[in-house]
Amino acid sequence: MKILGILASHQREGINAKLLAEVMKNVDSDCEQETIFLEDYEITPRKYPEENPVLDELSNKLMEADVWVFAAPTYWRELSGVLKNFFDCMRPKFVYFKENGDTIPGPFKNKHYLSLTSCYVSTTENFLTGVTDESFKTIDRVMSAAGVIKTGEIVLPGTFGMKEIPENKKKICAKYAKKISTKKRKDDSTLKRYIQLFFMIAVMALATMGIQLGISQFISMDNFWVNYLSFTIIFFVLLSCILHIVTFKKHRRR
Numbered sequence: 001m002k003i004l005g006i007l008a009s010h011q012r013e014g015i016n017a018k019l020l021a022e023v024m025k026n027v028d029s030d031c032e033q034e035t036i037f038l039e040d041y042e043i044t045p046r047k048y049p050e051e052n053p054v055l056d057e058l059s060n061k062l063m064e065a066d067v068w069v070f071a072a073p074t075y076w077r078e079l080s081g082v083l084k085n086f087f088d089c090m091r092p093k094f095v096y097f098k099e100n101g102d103t104i105p106g107p108f109k110n111k112h113y114l115s116l117t118s119c120y121v122s123t124t125e126n127f128l129t130g131v132t133d134e135s136f137k138t139i140d141r142v143m144s145a146a147g148v149i150k151t152g153e154i155v156l157p158g159t160f161g162m163k164e165i166p167e168n169k170k171k172i173c174a175k176y177a178k179k180i181s182t183k184k185r186k187d188d189s190t191l192k193r194y195i196q197l198f199f200m201i202a203v204m205a206l207a208t209m210g211i212q213l214g215i216s217q218f219i220s221m222d223n224f225w226v227n228y229l230s231f232t233i234i235f236f237v238l239l240s241c242i243l244h245i246v247t248f249k250k251h252r253r254r
């Protein structure tokens, strides 16, 4: 089991470096680990037919590792250019191209990743305006194309003048370090998602039938189509509300 830390900040010893170090130091001792600073590499796109040994070296490092930990600051409300450039240049290594130009996951399929980012704005402002959202979304988009599975994300807002990682974030780093230290199955969350879906449907069906019972005091539900239509409409409204709330909560980073 090997974990590769990838620092994509302008600063070798900045806040993202500390956040990444906090994760790496808590990784289980039986895991092999390595951290690279992307600015140490001259990362440029491969100009065919010329070779690009830097991309080959980085690709080998990615291949040797089971889990990648990306630490990239948020710049201009986006992913740092350092990591974006790395992703752009690595595209031919991340994906295979079909004849029509579509892509399918390449040789890194089913590896795992964890994303870290930080920003100056406060926790509240980040929660409300989602300053770091694009950073995570870009990483997720690229990793999804490469077939690499997400383990989690850590956000550190309010970094202006910050010298040390706050205790609560250190605990989160330690928690994720433990999580990435264990060997993963291909997609660990499929079963969990089906169980969640089952319970969501069970609770919503119960709520819908409860509401129908209330309505039946005023409108008769004896007719099959009235029963069916009212069930569908109530179920749909409840589902929309729950999905909206869950999506909002899930995508707000603190």
Ligand SMILES: Cc1cc2nc3c(=O)[nH]c(=O)nc-3n(C[C@H](O)[C@H](O)[C@H](O)COP(=O)(O)O)c2cc1C
Pocket (backbone or CB within 6 Å): 009, 010, 011, 013, 014, 015, 016, 017, 073, 074, 075, 076, 077, 078, 118, 119, 120, 121, 131, 159
């Ligand atoms: C070019 C640049 C753009 C930035 N843009 C933003 C921004 O849009 N919003 C924000 O909250 N912080 C912004 N920041 C602040 C960084 O996100 C913050 O300094 C980060 O925590 C730095 O991490 P580091 O110490 O690893 O470099 C920016 C910093 C730089 C250098």
